[in-house]
Amino acid sequence: MSGDFTFEILAQAGAARRGVLSTAHGAIDTPAFMPVGTAGTVKAMLPESVSSTGAQIILGNTYHLMLRPGAERIAALGGLHDFMNWKAPILTDSGGFQVMSLASLRKIDEAGVTFRSHLDGSEHVLTPERSIAIQDMLDADITMAFDECTPFPATAEQALHSMELSMRWAARSRQAFRQRPGYGIFGIVQGGTYPELRQISAAALRANGFDGYAIGGLAVGEGQETMFHILDETVPALPADRPRYLMGVGKPADIIGAVMRGVDMFDCVLPTRSGRTAQAFTRHGTINLRNARHAEDKAPLDVECACPACASYSRAYLHHLCRCGEILASMLLTWHNLRYYGDLMRGLRAAIGSGTLGDFVAQFDDAQARGRAAA
Amino acid sequence: MSGDFTFEILAQAGAARRGVLSTAHGAIDTPAFMPVGTAGTVKAMLPESVSSTGAQIILGNTYHLMLRPGAERIAALGGLHDFMNWKAPILTDSGGFQVMSLASLRKIDEAGVTFRSHLDGSEHVLTPERSIAIQDMLDADITMAFDECTPFPATAEQALHSMELSMRWAARSRQAFRQRPGYGIFGIVQGGTYPELRQISAAALRANGFDGYAIGGLAVGEGQETMFHILDETVPALPADRPRYLMGVGKPADIIGAVMRGVDMFDCVLPTRSGRTAQAFTRHGTINLRNARHAEDKAPLDVECACPACASYSRAYLHHLCRCGEILASMLLTWHNLRYYGDLMRGLRAAIGSGTLGDFVAQFDDAQARGRAAA
Numbered sequence: 001m002s003g004d005f006t007f008e009i010l011a012q013a014g015a016a017r018r019g020v021l022s023t024a025h026g027a028i029d030t031p032a033f034m035p036v037g038t039a040g041t042v043k044a045m046l047p048e049s050v051s052s053t054g055a056q057i058i059l060g061n062t063y064h065l066m067l068r069p070g071a072e073r074i075a076a077l078g079g080l081h082d083f084m085n086w087k088a089p090i091l092t093d094s095g096g097f098q099v100m101s102l103a104s105l106r107k108i109d110e111a112g113v114t115f116r117s118h119l120d121g122s123e124h125v126l127t128p129e130r131s132i133a134i135q136d137m138l139d140a141d142i143t144m145a146f147d148e149c150t151p152f153p154a155t156a157e158q159a160l161h162s163m164e165l166s167m168r169w170a171a172r173s174r175q176a177f178r179q180r181p182g183y184g185i186f187g188i189v190q191g192g193t194y195p196e197l198r199q200i201s202a203a204a205l206r207a208n209g210f211d212g213y214a215i216g217g218l219a220v221g222e223g224q225e226t227m228f229h230i231l232d233e234t235v236p237a238l239p240a241d242r243p244r245y246l247m248g249v250g251k252p253a254d255i256i257g258a259v260m261r262g263v264d265m266f267d268c269v270l271p272t273r274s275g276r277t278a279q280a281f282t283r284h285g286t287i288n289l290r291n292a293r294h295a296e297d298k299a300p301l302d303v304e305c306a307c308p309a310c311a312s313y314s315r316a317y318l319h320h321l322c323r324c325g326e327i328l329a330s331m332l333l334t335w336h337n338l339r340y341y342g343d344l345m346r347g348l349r350a351a352i353g354s355g356t357l358g359d360f361v362a363q364f365d366d367a368q369a370r371g372r373a374a375a
Numbered sequence: 376m377s378g379d380f381t382f383e384i385l386a387q388a389g390a391a392r393r394g395v396l397s398t399a400h401g402a403i404d405t406p407a408f409m410p411v412g413t414a415g416t417v418k419a420m421l422p423e424s425v426s427s428t429g430a431q432i433i434l435g436n437t438y439h440l441m442l443r444p445g446a447e448r449i450a451a452l453g454g455l456h457d458f459m460n461w462k463a464p465i466l467t468d469s470g471g472f473q474v475m476s477l478a479s480l481r482k483i484d485e486a487g488v489t490f491r492s493h494l495d496g497s498e499h500v501l502t503p504e505r506s507i508a509i510q511d512m513l514d515a516d517i518t519m520a521f522d523e524c525t526p527f528p529a530t531a532e533q534a535l536h537s538m539e540l541s542m543r544w545a546a547r548s549r550q551a552f553r554q555r556p557g558y559g560i561f562g563i564v565q566g567g568t569y570p571e572l573r574q575i576s577a578a579a580l581r582a583n584g585f586d587g588y589a590i591g592g593l594a595v596g597e598g599q600e601t602m603f604h605i606l607d608e609t610v611p612a613l614p615a616d617r618p619r620y621l622m623g624v625g626k627p628a629d630i631i632g633a634v635m636r637g638v639d640m641f642d643c644v645l646p647t648r649s650g651r652t653a654q655a656f657t658r659h660g661t662i663n664l665r666n667a668r669h670a671e672d673k674a675p676l677d678v679e680c681a682c683p684a685c686a687s688y689s690r691a692y693l694h695h696l697c698r699c700g701e702i703l704a705s706m707l708l709t710w711h712n713l714r715y716y717g718d719l720m721r722g723l724r725a726a727i728g729s730g731t732l733g734d735f736v737a738q739f740d741d742a743q744a745r746g747r748a749a750a
Contacts, residue, residue: 040695044702046683069670069695077673077691085687276702295444298452308421312460316452320415320444327419327651330702 005141005184005211007243011353015235015262018352021212021243023089023141024182025081026056030243030264031348033255033341034059034091036272039068040084043272044330045338047086053307053335054342057089057141059267062134063098066124067117071137079139091142091267092135093247094173094188095126097149097216108148110165128172132185136178143185144214145173150192152220159192166190167204174208184211186245193222195233202237213238214245215263224254231261252281252344253368256361259348271341275334278322280309282340283364284371289333294319307339308332380516380559380586382618386728390610390637393727396587396618398464398516399557400456401431405618405639406723408630408716409434409466411647414443415459418647419705420713422461428682428710429717432464432516434642437509438473441499442492446512454514466517466642467510468622469548469563470501472524472591483523485540503547507560511553518560519589520548525567527595534567541565541591542579549583559586561620568597570608577612588613589620590638599629606636627656627719628743631736634723646716650709653697657715658739659746664708669694682714683707 004022007030011018019030035042035050037058042050050058060080065071077083080090096113099106103115103124112127131146147166150159170187177185187205191197205213215234218227231246238244245265246258255266271281278289282302287294289301297315309318309332321329351360379397382405386393394405410417410425412433417425425433435455440446452458455465471488474481478490478499487502506521522541525534545562552560562580566572580588590609593602606621613619620640621633630641646656653664657677662669664676672690680686684693684707696704726735 039699039701040692041701041703044706046703046706068699069691073671073691076671077689083689083692083695085692296448296451314452314458316444316448317415317458317460320458324414324416324443326414326416327702327705328416328421331419331421331706 004181007212007241009241013352013355013357014260016259016348016352016357017262017264018349019243019264021264022182023184024180025087025089025141028056028089028265029349031255031259031345031352032057032265033345034265034267035338035341036061036267036269037084037086037090038269039064040074040080042334042338044276044327044334045272047084049335050086050338051088053338054346055338057091058086060090060092060138060140061098062092062095062131062138063102063126065092065138066095066126066134067119071134075137075139079137081139089141090138092138092140092144094131094144094146095134096131096147097248099126100149100151110168112146112169128169129176132173132176132178141183142212143173143177143183145170145185145187145210147188147190147216149220150190150217152192152217152222154192156192156194156197159190159194159197163190163192163197163201167201170205171208174210186210186212186214186243188214188216188247189234189238190217192217193226193230195230198230198234199237202234206239210242212243212245212265214247216247218246219249219254224257227254228257228261231258231263235262252341252364255344256348256364259352260357260361271337272334275337276330278329278333279337280318280333281337282371283367285368285375289315289318289322289329291319301336302340305336305339305343307336309336379556382587382616384616388727388730388732389635391634391723391727391732392637392639393724394618394639396639397557398559399555400462400464400516403431403464403640404724406630406634406720406727407432407640408720409640409642410713410716411436411642411644412459412461412465413644414439415449415455417709417713419651419702419709420647422459424710425461425713426463428713429721430713432466433461435465435467435513435515436473437467437470437506437513438477440467440513441470441501441509442494442497446509450512450514454512456514464516465513467513467515467519469506469519469521470509471506471522472623474501475524475526485543487521487544503544504551507548507551507553516558517587518548518552518558520545520560520562520585522563522565522591524595525565525592527567527592527597529567531567531569531572534565534569534572538565538567538572538576542576545580546583549585561585561587561589561618563589563591563622564609564613565592567592568601568605570605573605573609574612577609581614585617587618587620587640589622591622593621594624594629599632602629603632603636606633606638610637627716627739630719631723631739634727635732635736646712647709650712651705653704653708654712655693655708656712657746658742660743660750664690664693664697664704666694676711677715680711680714680718682711684711
């Protein structure tokens with residue numbers, strides 16, 4: 001473990017934990033949601049606006065940043081925090097997931113992945129060592145091990161071979177990581193939908209001693225029930241004293257279920273991407289603001305929300321902006337959605353701390369059900 | 376003149392004036408620049424951000440708003456100020472200019488213009504009476520008379536007939552305007568590039584007694600020299616005690632020249648549109664941030680500027696955002712450009728007030744010349 005990169009558990013409620021993760025650029029209250037800042041910006045948001053939603057850490061994408069503007073350039077400009085004016089912690093993914101989903105002409109071998117950029121067709125190589133070096137240049141507080149995200153569906157044999165490759169890459173990633181006070185590296189459990197493979201993967205990572213443990217390869221089409229089942233089988237195999245991060249998750253109900261199963265950290269493009277497509281999260285469910293029923297509605301999006309979109313604008317105005325394709329629609333709805341996620345995590349943390357998690361979850365379910373009934 | 380819709384001249388420097396225009400929604404220090412809020416939003420900006428640049432009044436577009444979401448709907452929602460959360464003064468154009476530039480299948484007769492929406496092909500009619508009624512429903516502090524913007528080039532005969540039609544429409548607009556305390560209506564001088572027609576137009580408007588006088592049909596391709604010549608011939612024909620508004624202008628040097636000729640108000644899409652196409656205004660000229668020479672430049676856009684783009688980001692980062700087509704590029708560059716215009720107007724007002732307008736203009740010209748020499 002790396003110097004003062006520490007994780008303290010303040011309270012527990014069943015498997016759920018309320019904690020504080022301390023890093024070089026500040027502390028993160030957990031359970032935490034990390035907004036995604038793909039290309040060095042949380043789309044349509046100023047960094048201070050992101051902070052105002054309650055976010056204390058964001059995620060940066062190695063794949064996007066290595067291609068444009070390049071890791072060496074960001075390093076020369078003082079690292080990703082200075083470059084994008086985000087002074088709080090940053091977690092970077094390893095590039096493994098997006099190489100598989102975005103790049104073309106991929107070739108995987110034991111060394112790593114050779115691929116062509118989706119931007120200009122240029123050839124690049126990502127290995128565990130190169131991924132860790134890039135994340136070092138970006139100055140990520142939390143570095144992720146380089147892995148292969150096992151596709152879904154996969155046979156047990158495919159999932160086994162993919163997981164074993166990821167575990168060899170995880171060991172090389174751990175080895176390549178440069179220890180500095182306040183910086184940490186997380187390993188990533190793979191193994192598809194096969195609990196026994198997840199157990200093997202978790203054990204392999206534990207043997208390497210990571211600063212935190214991520215669960216990858218979920219929320220890729222397997223469904224919530226399967227995902228929760230895999231969490232039930234995987235989380236207990238992870239060290240209790242280290243943060244646990246469920247990658248790419250997710251919908252509010254997915255996050256709540258995962259928190260109840262002992263997960264501490266999350267990231268997802270859902271609130272930001274939805275904000276650019278007229279979708280708003282509310283306590284009573286998701287709203288499509290392009291719908292004509294909002295055209296003359298003077299009410300705010302959510303009367304209980306304190307974000308600028310809810311404080312100063314009507315649904316009718318937001319509907320108008322969405323219909324016109326105005327940039328302000330993306331700005332206001334992204335802000336609202338991140339605030340919704342920030343409030344959700346704040347509520348979960350408070351409920352764990354006060355021993356009222358059951359009530360919190362019941363109220364969440366009830367409000368969503370009433371929203372569906374009203375729709 | 377309408378109740379407490381007042382214009383006070385505080386200082387003069389040659390023909391240039393430093394004044395205060397008071398309206399129902401607040402006061403405007405002149406010379407003033409009005410950011411354009413076409414569809415009920417100054418694109419890529421929150422209203423409070425627009426205010427922070429020094430803007431005290433914005434322009435709304437009758438043509439766009441009548442088509443979407445509709446003037447009646449905005450009225451039902453409390454007017455344009457409430458709808459878009461802009462509590463300061465609003466000037467609306469009459470729709471005449473954009474009917475001619477955007478709509479299709481236009482038919483002009485003495486009554487007005489019949490046209491088809493560029494959005495959905497639906498047929499609409501704009502007359503002086505309908506334009507004034509729409510601006511009333513929008514709750515515009517300053518209503519513009521409905522006119523035909525004479526195309527450039529136009530023969531003297533074309534310009535005469537167009538101007539005469541606009542003057543008949545101006546009289547009907549004045550008649551249709553509903554007097555309320557704090558609200559005013561401006562007439563628009565037409566006459567193309569023909570000084571004698573401009574004189575006739577100004578006299579016709581004066582006879583109707585407008586609250587302010589706009590100069591239309593310029594900055595349409597005639598060039599700065601011709602524009603300044605027409606201003607020299609037109610401004611003295613306008614009442615000295617009423618505000619003067621040069622429509623659709625313009626570049627910083629155009630604004631400075633017009634202020635020196637006695638113009639008080641301006642609007643232009645240049646700072647906002649440029650902000651969405653990687654163009655930034657600086658004291659040393661215009662910068663294209665897509666240019667590769669900015670890729671590794673740690674310097675801010677303009678060291679003397681206090682906007683967020685200059686306070687917290689490098690040219691390298693702004694270049695990156697522009698190359699990636701990120702929304703944040705439009706947000707930061709629009710903010711910067713409006714701040715540049717705000718600072719320019721603040722500087723002009725201070726210089727007129729302190730009797731140093733000559734120095735101000737010499738410094739502006741010198742900085743721009745040094746910028747060209749360095750480029």
